[in-house]
Amino acid sequence: MARALGENRGLETLKLAVDLAKLGIDLEKAGRFPTVGLGLSAEYTDSAVSDGTDTSLTFSLSLPFYQGGLVNARVREAASEHNAARASYESARRDVQRQTLQAFHGVNSQLRRIQALAEAVRAGESALQAKEEGFAAGLTTNIEVLDAQRDLFRAERDYLKARYDYVLQVLLLEQLAGQLDESDIARINHWLG
Numbered sequence: 382m383a384r385a386l387g388e389n390r391g392l393e394t395l396k397l398a399v400d401l402a403k404l405g406i407d408l409e410k411a412g413r414f415p416t417v418g419l420g421l422s423a424e425y426t427d428s429a430v431s432d433g434t435d436t437s438l439t440f441s442l443s444l445p446f447y448q449g450g451l452v453n454a455r456v457r458e459a460a461s462e463h464n465a466a467r468a469s470y471e472s473a474r475r476d477v478q479r480q481t482l483q484a485f486h487g488v489n490s491q492l493r494r495i496q497a498l499a500e501a502v503r504a505g506e507s508a509l510q511a512k513e514e515g516f517a518a519g520l521t522t523n524i525e526v527l528d529a530q531r532d533l534f535r536a537e538r539d540y541l542k543a544r545y546d547y548v549l550q551v552l553l554l555e556q557l558a559g560q561l562d563e564s565d566i567a568r569i570n571h572w573l574g
Contacts, residue, residue, distance in 0.1 A: 389477050389559045395470040402463035409455040416443045477557060484554040491547035498540040505533035548573065 418441040425434045445452070512529040515521035548569050555561040 389557060392470070392473055392477055393559075395466070395473050399463065399466045399470050402459065402466040405459040406456060406463055409452065409459045412452040412455065413445060415445065417441070418443075481554065481557045484550055484557060487550040488547065488554055491543055491550055494543045495540065495547060498536060498543050501536040502533070502540050505529070505536040509533050544573070 418439070420439040420441075421436070422439075423434060423436045426432055509526070509529040509532075512521050512526045516523060516526050552561065552565065552569070555565050
């Protein structure tokens with residue numbers, strides 16, 4: 382869970398949005414303070430009329446006087462944006478926690494399901510073999526053999542679907558933890574092959 386919360390790319394992005402909104406509050410508060418500007422420019426001219434270098438140094442000082450509450454309104458607006466960003470982050474954080482927990486339980490559930498269905502496949506193979514031997518001995522009908530084959534095919538289908546669902550749950554868990562990369566795909570291809 383800690384990895385999912387610490388390395389989830391979506392959460393990282395939302396956390397940066399919260400930090401940026403916090404900086405926006407500070408920026409708007411700075412509108413209450415004087416600003417100082419300093420500029421330096423140089424120009425060189427070479428023409429038939431004149432040539433030489435002109436340099437200028439500029440200094441500016443801006444003192445904010447009462448602006449009808451504009452700065453306070455901007456600070457409140459920035460604070461509202463910060464609160465909205467924080468609420469979005471917290472909501473996404475809870476979603477990631479819930480999804481990670483569900484994916485983790487899904488992985489464990491699919492593992493148990495795969496084991497149970499592997500047993501069902503083995504039992505279906507044994508049942509089919511027994512029905513085929515019974516049919517060869519004249520003790521069972523062809524319908525019973527076909528029913529055993531159908532049951533085996535269903536068990537095999539369910540087993541393969543459980544493996545597929547397991548892979549999806551593992552990939553989801555890796556994605557939520559921000560750890561999904563090409564090596565996971567290669568590992569799953571090897572596992573499925």
